[in-house]
Amino acid sequence: MMNTALVVMKRELRGYFTTPLAYVFLFVFLFFANFMTFRSPFFEARQADLRVFFDLLPVLFLFLVPAIGMKLWAEERKSGTIEVLFSLPVTVGRAVMGKFIAAWLFIAVALLLTFPMVITVNYLGSPDNWVIAAGYIGGLLLAGCYLAVSMFCSSITANPVVSFILSVVICSLFVFADYPSVLLVLESFLSAAMLEAVENLSFVLHFESLRRGVIEFRDMAFYVLFITGWVLATAVWINGRREAG
Template identity: 45%
Template sequence: MSPTLIVARRELAGYFATPVAYVFIVIFLVLSGALTFTLGGFFARGQADLSPFFNFVPWLFLFLVPALTMRLWAEERRLGTIELLLTLPITQWQAVVGKFLAAWAFCAVALALTFPLWVTINLLGNPDNGVVLAGYAGCLMMAGAYLAIGAALSAATKNQVIAFVLAVAVCFVFAAAGSPIVTDFLSQRVPLLAETARGLSLTERFNGFARGIIALRDIVFFASFILFFLFLNAVVLDHRKAD
């Protein structure tokens, strides 16, 4: 087994060894179900699809994913175990990717547990399951982007609360960048920035998946976004190690 997968397995087991995993999953399932069936008007819409669910997932992840990543490196630094981890016969990049994959796999498990929603729409009607699958793929991409941001910021501090607050703030910037309020404001003052903000918006890219459109440019964007922040994670660790 490769060192990356060994780190990932260790981290994933660590989630389920503490109440963190169960609290995260319960909160995610309760909130996603409540928002989908109440504010999302699931039954009032008279349409068998998961659009209400996909509308809320990016904003649920905005707070829940940073809560997941705040301990990734901050806890290692606080306990002093980061030096031990980085002296093992693995590269720093393998450690970074391993921790990220564990958190991403955990988010995939949480998403998979929303299968009753999928079962419900198939019992109520005849949905386009291809669109549903694309939406779930978009959710995973969105989670991966937030996780990469949170991991990089967790490596920058020993304080988990600071890591959480910074991650929420940065994730919110990238999530809201393409919103009409932001783009209208920027287009009236600096039109070039408005286009840049729209291009960097995570929700803009996610919306394509939610509509059932899996575009290569969106996949490349998410992959590049994740790799950039994982690279930043490694750079921050290098800098901290030098300190």
């Protein structure tokens, strides 16, 4: 028997490509990724790497990933199809997994489609392709974090717009947690240990070493725990709602 999570994933992925959403997303993502990368002092820097592109990802994802995540559950609730889904023999956990993986795979495809950039830098010079690969792995994990938050936001409201705004706000807290200006404000009322804790919650901080080609255990642990936590929270929330209403 086919795993029900896989069936849900397949349906979801297909859904992306039967609506304009997927194409609009891919176009906007690829346009901005390429435009911003090559518009920056990419050529003047005379360095064959994708540093600029990876620097860009945290901000680019901030608006684009919630656009993918916002519909995951909100739309099901709004249209009532969630009743159909859960009247079928599929557990909440598997449905949540299926949807999450579908959206994540889709973003992975978007990331893969930036391959001409890799070819470009390889043509222009001889970059360290391991560093680039690590950067891509980091980018995918980073996207997973945004997506996990967005999926949770999508499960608590039946309105995709509310879900979008909520996820952008929550994600930006995690993006900007290690910005000097934010830390400066927090410094005035948080102890040093708490300040470090806040700083360590930042997506960008954990992306830093991956982007430079260093795969560190603590960064991986952060991503895995962060994603698992929000995905679990989504499952718990949906289960709770099912029982209540």
